[in-house]
Amino acid sequence: MHIVIIGGSFAGVSAALSCKTYYPQAKITLIEKGTGLAYIANSLNEYLKGKLADLKNGYAYSIKDLQSKGINCLLNHEVTKIDSTNQILYVKASGDSMTLTYDYLILAMGGKGFTEEPVAALIDPHSYESSLKSFEKLQKAKMVLIVGGGPIGIEACEAYQRAGKDVTLLEAYPSLAVKYLDKPISQAVERLLVSHGVNVYKRELVNKIVPVNDTIAYKVITNNSTYLSDCVQFATNFTPNINLVENQIALLADRSVAVDEYLATSLKHTFAVGDLIQIPVGLHRKSLYWPSIQHSITSGSIAAANLIVPTKALPSSETCLYSKLYGYNLLSLGMTASSAEEEGIVTFTSTYVSQKGGQIFIISKADDGQILGIQWLSLAPLQAELALLMTGLQAKFSEDDFLVQAPPFYSGKSLIQFDLYKALYHHKSLRQKEAHLC
Numbered sequence: 001m002h003i004v005i006i007g008g009s010f011a012g013v014s015a016a017l018s019c020k021t022y023y024p025q026a027k028i029t030l031i032e033k034g035t036g037l038a039y040i041a042n043s044l045n046e047y048l049k050g051k052l053a054d055l056k057n058g059y060a061y062s063i064k065d066l067q068s069k070g071i072n073c074l075l076n077h078e079v080t081k082i083d084s085t086n087q088i089l090y091v092k093a094s095g096d097s098m099t100l101t102y103d104y105l106i107l108a109m110g111g112k113g114f115t116e117e118p119v120a121a122l123i124d125p126h127s128y129e130s131s132l133k134s135f136e137k138l139q140k141a142k143m144v145l146i147v148g149g150g151p152i153g154i155e156a157c158e159a160y161q162r163a164g165k166d167v168t169l170l171e172a173y174p175s176l177a178v179k180y181l182d183k184p185i186s187q188a189v190e191r192l193l194v195s196h197g198v199n200v201y202k203r204e205l206v207n208k209i210v211p212v213n214d215t216i217a218y219k220v221i222t223n224n225s226t227y228l229s230d231c232v233q234f235a236t237n238f239t240p241n242i243n244l245v246e247n248q249i250a251l252l253a254d255r256s257v258a259v260d261e262y263l264a265t266s267l268k269h270t271f272a273v274g275d276l277i278q279i280p281v282g283l284h285r286k287s288l289y290w291p292s293i294q295h296s297i298t299s300g301s302i303a304a305a306n307l308i309v310p311t312k313a314l315p316s317s318e319t320c321l322y323s324k325l326y327g328y329n330l331l332s333l334g335m336t337a338s339s340a341e342e343e344g345i346v347t348f349t350s351t352y353v354s355q356k357g358g359q360i361f362i363i364s365k366a367d368d369g370q371i372l373g374i375q376w377l378s379l380a381p382l383q384a385e386l387a388l389l390m391t392g393l394q395a396k397f398s399e400d401d402f403l404v405q406a407p408p409f410y411s412g413k414s415l416i417q418f419d420l421y422k423a424l425y426h427h428k429s430l431r432q433k434e435a436h437l438c
């Protein structure tokens with residue numbers, strides 16, 4: 001049996017490793033058009049902040065990791081055509097071309113950025129090669145403009161500002177990171193950026209980028225204004241990279257690849273994973289296009305399990321953001337208040353400001369206090385709390401269900417945990433007061 005995987009990033013590598021576990025006798029070939037496997041896309045930020053010694057260290061896997069397990073890796077090879085009737089792939093490698101037959105095919109070609117703007121101006125931290133080029137551009141640049149105030153744009157602001165650049169952030173919505181943050185935390189994040197000298201402009205939709213004379217400067221023209229910058233990074237949403245399969249596979253309205261719960265596509269013996277597909281999100285298992293490394297890894301291994309017999313359905317996951325900004329840890333888990341309201345849920349929200357300057361924003365159902373989402377900006381790391389909160393959200397915990405887990409005050413637990421429990425008490429008493437008044 002020959003299993004071929006197209007795309008050697010998080011989803012593709014996860015699929016290849018899992019295939020080896022499920023089908024030890026199978027021949028497994030991973031085809032990647034780039035020079036390495038699974039590049040962590042924010043490595044450029046870490047490099048600029050001095051936390052990564054070499055941009056090359058951004059690869060999550062080495063070819064040796066896979067070859068030592070008996071997986072055949074074809075780097076610098078691009079699949080140019082799929083003949084799904086005869087199960088043949090056409091592959092291009094440094095001028096040569098070849099064909100490969102397969103019994104099962106896993107598509108893991110990922111996502112791509114939105115913009116078709118002039119390449120010379122762009123910062124693109126997606127791959128090692130583009131990060132290297134972007135670093136060279138950044139070295140010459142004084143001004144950097146970032147389009148898109150989501151998590152990627154926000155993190156980039158800090159990295160470029162710390163590298164001494166004059167940084168401008170343009171966001172189309174009236175607040176930053178709307179998919180993850182409601183107003184109180186979004187505004188706290190914005191204040192943090194502005195206090196470090198980042199210029200933040202909202203309700204700005206970029207229409208055009210125009211070169212200025214022969215210099216490296218560009219005019220960025222929006223619906224409201226014109227900005228001057230040496231470099232531009234598009235940190236906007238991705239779209240699924242479907243070029244290879246566009247005219248032969250069933251797609252959804254957002255042009256992600258349509259898959260069933262076992263990740264099978266409309267093509268025979270063909271599965272799709274990672275940033276090519278939507279995932280079921282949250283308690284309602286609503287299907288959304290939500291690019292993330294974790295989802296890519298999970299879907300890669302789930303598809304592998306289902307190649308011969310459908311056995312494992314893709315589980316629903318909570319939307320989660322964990323980011324760092326100027327010494328703060330930023331966590332967003334579950335629904336925002338606005339997304340809950342869009343689904344017709346009547347919510348109650350509260351903001352708790354801790355003595356140390358952190359903030360916790362809680363969203364629950366107004367009637368029974370079931371926690372729907374938490375957004376937390378904190379100077380202390382929140383990984384331990386993330387695990388508890390994730391479990392609690394999936395188990396539909398109310399404030400009380402969380403509060404019975406509160407550690408005794410003498411137990412020596414970190415102060416940060418007390419912040420969470422104080423915030424939950426605060427939330428519960430406000431919600432009950434309001435319910436009582438109504």
Ligand SMILES: Cc1cc2nc3c(=O)[nH]c(=O)nc-3n(C[C@H](O)[C@H](O)[C@H](O)COP(=O)(O)OP(=O)(O)OC[C@H]3O[C@@H](n4cnc5c(N)ncnc54)[C@H](O)[C@@H]3O)c2cc1C
Nearest residue numbers: 007009010011033041078079109110111274275291292293
């Ligand atoms: C700047 C930035 C920061 C990010 N930060 C985070 C973060 O902090 N946390 C997080 O969870 N996610 C983050 N993401 C998103 C995350 O990188 C993606 O969700 C993840 O990489 C998707 O993995 P994937 O395997 O589905 O696809 P991709 O990583 O997009 O990889 C697809 C691979 O397929 C290859 N390929 C495509 N077509 C072909 C072909 N025809 N033949 C051969 N090979 C092909 C490509 O070369 C590529 O290597 C970030 C993304 C960006 C751009």
